[in-house]
Amino acid sequence: MNSPEIEHLIHLLSRLPGLGPRSARRAALTLLKKKEALLEPLAKAMSDAAAAIRTCPNCGNLDTQSPCAICTDGRRDAGLMCVVADVADLWALERSGAYRGLYHVLGGTLSALDGIGPDDLNLPGLIERVSNSGVREVILALGATVAGQATAHYLAERLERPDLQISGLAHGVPVGGELDYLDDGTLSAALSARRPV
Amino acid sequence: MNSPEIEHLIHLLSRLPGLGPRSARRAALTLLKKKEALLEPLAKAMSDAAAAIRTCPNCGNLDTQSPCAICTDGRRDAGLMCVVADVADLWALERSGAYRGLYHVLGGTLSALDGIGPDDLNLPGLIERVSNSGVREVILALGATVAGQATAHYLAERLERPDLQISGLAHGVPVGGELDYLDDGTLSAALSARRPV
Known part of the structure; x- marks a missing residue:
């Protein structure tokens, strides 16, 4: 019933995560x-972003410069490399402000169910970066899911070298979390990894 | 931390209804x-829509043609005029497929709290259309809220004329609704408007 321009806009908006057909319709109406x-500003911001953004050939981050701002930042510790599954994870770690090393974006996790094997991830780049530059520690910041942990195990085996430390994120009670609401797995992980206060 | 292009895109996306700062970030990442x-298609669809869409000078609908496709459709009953608060309501009625008359979009409802008076709505256009064309029935399809019903009462008084029928949408049990979950107001409205089966 609507004009094709509006229907096309609604269709494309409904493909964004978090927007279904109904909320895409509402978003399109707000836009119009x-x-x-x-x-008009959003259309311009999108074409600007489409023209400017590229994938960093080193780490897989998205940025307007190539290599990206993180890879070219001399103040970062080039001896630390944090392996993440997705750019979203890199952004989350950057927001925390707790990490000042380099990153490597895998582009996914190993998943036999989804047919994602080692060849579908950015593994050759990781192995080359770890062997050719002075990386002394690889932090496997992968999700605490089956796929994430399988990928971490696989990477730990592939990257193993006497002078290279390989670590993973700690499991435990989330900050602000109540013990009562925690699942058994997290609770037993937090208990076995207990630390002196 | 991100490049200004990305942050600007996230900021604009977060102003869409249904997207908060976090989901706007996720949407921006999916887009990139x-x-x-x-x-790129979405950026193009948005500039196309921005260039093509105009508000119909008759009814207030949004369309690429002016007057809109509904106003110029000769198969529609020009004696019926449905008054809605918003273009979204017009779209909802069109989706139902149950109505084949004309529309008039008020652009809001009267609301003393929000400072919206009769002068802020598209009332002169409505009064002119109702008096100058052969409208025999005005359907006040306004929400069953305090503001919607106040607007309906105000309009019924302003439009009153011996040869003009003014009607409102029926209140009752929503199709597919369980009596158990209905509020008392709807249930008593449905009971008092009961019909022979």
């Missing part, structure tokens, strides 16, 4: 009603 | 990862 304030 | 398949 706020043409000067929102629709 | 699917550059050819999603980001």
